[in-house]
Amino acid sequence: MQFHIPNMECGGCARGVTRAIHAVDPQAGVKADPPVRRVTVTSDQPGTAFLPALEAAGFPATQHEGQTQ
DSSP: OEEEOTTOOSHHHHHHHHHHHHHHOTTOEEEEEGGGTEEEEEOSSOGGGTHHHHHHTTOOOEEOTTOOO
8 A cells, every 4th residue: 555645755754654654563564755755555454544643643644545455
C-alpha cells in the first residue's frame, strides 16, 4: 500500500514515518521516498490502521486508492 505524506521532506522525516508505522506493525516493510513524499508499506494490517499513528506522529497521510499489499 502507498501513502502520500505532504510534509515528509527529508531523511529525518522518513525515520519518523517509519517509527509510526512500526508502532502499528513492527514487522511492516517500509520504503520511504521523501522527494516524492510517498511511503510504501508491506503489511498484513489494513492501510487505515496506519493513518492515526501517522497523524499522531505529525505526518498526516492519505492512502493511494487501489493500493493493496
